[in-house]
Amino acid sequence: MTPGDTNSAPDRPTGRGRIDKRRAILDAAIRVFAREGYVQAGLDAIAAEAGVAKPTIYNHFGGKENLFREAVLEATQRSSAKTLAALEGFPTPQPDDLRTELEGVATRLVECFRDENSWALQRLLYAETVRFPAVFDDWRATGPAKVSDALAGRLARLANSGRLSIAEPDRAAGQFLALIADGMPMLSALGTRPIDDEALHEAVTSGVETFLKAFSPRDAEDQEEQEKQDEASGRSAGAGRRPRSRSAASPRH
Amino acid sequence: MTPGDTNSAPDRPTGRGRIDKRRAILDAAIRVFAREGYVQAGLDAIAAEAGVAKPTIYNHFGGKENLFREAVLEATQRSSAKTLAALEGFPTPQPDDLRTELEGVATRLVECFRDENSWALQRLLYAETVRFPAVFDDWRATGPAKVSDALAGRLARLANSGRLSIAEPDRAAGQFLALIADGMPMLSALGTRPIDDEALHEAVTSGVETFLKAFSPRDAEDQEEQEKQDEASGRSAGAGRRPRSRSAASPRH
DNA sequence: ATCGAGTTGAACTGACGAGTTCAATCCTTT
DNA sequence: AAAGGATTGAACTCGTCAGTTCAACTCGAT
Missing domain, CATH: 1.10.357.10 (Tetracycline Repressor, domain 2)
Known part of the structure; x- marks a missing residue:
């Protein structure tokens, strides 16, 4: 309305100076997204929590989807x-x-x-x-x-x-x-x-x-022979169990 | 409390009216919820996918939340x-x-x-x-x-x-x-x-x-001694490590 | 044939949210 | 001090959705 009532509070949290609006938006966004989920989260809520006006969000990020992407990243x-x-x-x-x-x-x-x-x-x-x-x-x-x-x-x-x-x-x-x-x-x-x-x-x-x-x-000599454990042989599912290495079923050999 | 109370057969066991709309609704609900998420899923979509009118859903389940609960269960x-x-x-x-x-x-x-x-x-x-x-x-x-x-x-x-x-x-x-x-x-x-x-x-x-x-x-006698593994003694980090079993630093030989 | 419970389609309400517009305002730069 | 871009608040459009209402309809039971 009339400018007589603008800024009802003399203190402005981050002021209108553009410090790190972008960072503030990202912080608020990830918090609100986490709390409400992507669909439920409202840009108004994010803007409020960031202490920022809604159009500012659209200035920095293009829309909700992109904001989500960047916030998650x-x-x-x-x-x-x-x-x-x-x-x-x-x-x-x-x-x-x-x-x-x-x-x-x-x-x-x-x-x-x-x-x-x-x-x-x-x-x-x-x-x-x-x-x-x-x-x-x-x-x-x-x-x-x-x-x-x-x-x-x-x-x-x-x-x-x-x-x-x-x-x-x-x-x-x-x-x-x-x-x-x-x-x-x-x-x-x-x-x-x-x-x-x-x-x-x-x-x-x-x-x-x-x-x-x-x-x-477990054994000293184990250490040496475990260097080669390639899978040169095919591993079709139906094939029988190959002896493999010193694996487990036969600790004493 | 046991689930086998009323309708479970495709025939109407009691004086119930139609076929098993209820089952159809639950099936469609879990499918749509899974595909869209809770918030995004619309009752209209669920009704359509179940081949049922929207008020029927409200007849069987009271609303979206309860439908979700029962569908997930x-x-x-x-x-x-x-x-x-x-x-x-x-x-x-x-x-x-x-x-x-x-x-x-x-x-x-x-x-x-x-x-x-x-x-x-x-x-x-x-x-x-x-x-x-x-x-x-x-x-x-x-x-x-x-x-x-x-x-x-x-x-x-x-x-x-x-x-x-x-x-x-x-x-x-x-x-x-x-x-x-x-x-x-x-x-x-x-x-x-x-x-x-x-x-x-x-x-x-x-x-x-x-x-x-x-x-x-691994060893025969191990089987006996691992029955008692109480934590009566404090497990402060700095304290000496108890021998426990043959676990790590003692290769038998 | 009649009854009636369950079902149906459709329209409606109330709320909410994304995205946009714009004049007023702030901050920085010059 | 003046310019100019960024920011702001507020209102607006447009769409969606939960939940409700209601007259018409289906179909089995009597």
């Missing part, structure tokens, strides 16, 4: 960076106790996974991957793929120094993550309830325990 | 029954080859998990657990909890007959499922793309391999 990068940081310093150059070493990194990783933002991101992806396949691809590439890769490299170091017996570091990394984190969705109700710390710690240590039982070097 | 029961059926006949009374046995049941389980309905259900739960916490609880109780329990019991049989060395069957069941199925979300892009059969089979056999390496009985 931003959140993915932030989450991924945090998780990769949890891998820093693992493994210790000459770890005294391998179990402690693994439990340490596992705990740090799980601490990342239990983060509210991480869960929100995952719920959004499950909900919207059908609508936004490209968003899922970006997420996989800059999130889990990087983490799994980095972990594989570090496990490979331990294997190389003889502390672990790992033929395929990539697979071992995936299995390590599966063992320590697979129970979390149930423990936290897909991230919607606080996790019981005791139960989580039990799950993590138990996962590390199983990982160690599976990948601890 | 129905889908959960169907999916759970299928998965439990995959556990039938495992383990074979006297399995020749434990690896084949485990790979068999793992393959059957994974075949259930890759089902389109199973994925749709999971995506819906991730998307709507915030809005419908009770739905998640029902799903967990009649779905994963049952499956994990049943698997634990069957693994316990194998442990009891000395084929496996398992201290905590429940945890082992969870870890078995994690090892064989944790890679599926990535392989299938959360169920939105067909899985590469080769890659899936590799993941399953590799998971079974790791499981066997971890839980194959």
